[in-house]
Each structure stands twice: as C-alpha cells, then as structure tokens.
Amino acid sequence: MDYSAIGKHIRAERKRLGLSQEELAEMVNISAVHMSHIETGYTKLSLPVLVDLACALGVRTDDLIFDKDTLGKDELLEEITLELDSCSKEQLLALRQILSSSKEAIQKYLER
Incomplete structure (x- = not known):
C-alpha cells in the first residue's frame, strides 16, 4: 500500500474542504502531529482512522486509497x-x- 499517495489524497480532500490539519485531526480524534505524519506518508494509518477520515471528508475509503486515473x-x-x-x-x-x-x-x- 502506498501510504504517501494516500496521504496526498487526504491532503487534497482536506484542502478542497478548506480544513486545516488541526481541524481534521480533531474531527477524527487524532493529534495534529499524527495527521501531519499521515499526510506526508511518514506513518501508516490504521483502518479505523482511514474510515474516520473518509467519513469526515465526505468521501469513500476507495477515493483515498486509489488514484482515480487507475x-x-x-x-x-x-x-x-x-x-x-x-x-x-x-x-x-x-x-x-x-x-x-x-x-x-x-x-x-x-x-x-
């Protein structure tokens, strides 16, 4: 799994909604530092956090995992x-x- 690509998708969706990392982190009950590490691909994210992020961003988990071009x-x-x-x-x-x-x-x- 390409965690860096997933992080980029999360960042793009977050920015599309006009949310800061801190705001999104608060919505899914994780630290802002953990949110930053997820977006940069520095850390692997758990399935529950991925699902929570997708829900908070109003997208499907597939939208965060896969490139739409593929x-x-x-x-x-x-x-x-x-x-x-x-x-x-x-x-x-x-x-x-x-x-x-x-x-x-x-x-x-x-x-x-």
Whole structure:
C-alpha cells in the first residue's frame, strides 16, 4: 500500500474542504502531529482512522486509497452514479444535456 499517495489524497480532500490539519485531526480524534505524519506518508494509518477520515471528508475509503486515473470502467460508473443520486430532477436534466454535448465534443476532438 502506498501510504504517501494516500496521504496526498487526504491532503487534497482536506484542502478542497478548506480544513486545516488541526481541524481534521480533531474531527477524527487524532493529534495534529499524527495527521501531519499521515499526510506526508511518514506513518501508516490504521483502518479505523482511514474510515474516520473518509467519513469526515465526505468521501469513500476507495477515493483515498486509489488514484482515480487507475479506476476501471465499472468503478467510474459507480462513482458517477453516486454523484447523480444526490441530484434533483432539474439538475439531472441539465447534466444529461451537458453530458451529451461534452461527449459529442470529445468525439470530434478524438477524430482529429
């Protein structure tokens, strides 16, 4: 397991939410020093801490362990489905149009 990569994913999610290391550490009941060591890959984190961090950050543990670029088609579809589940009907209609237009533009770009 690449603990340095996991730490980078945790740091990216923490920053996306605008949290400090201290704030996130407090949310999962660990020390700020331990949080820093996790983010730098200096220490291995336990499964319970990983789960607590994922919950606090509002992501799945898989999001912290794996690079999104290495996900297979099924995993990507699952992630997209999870995102869409929380959308309103109006948002889904707009996203359907955006997706259709984007897919068309990508296809034209790839044909060059």
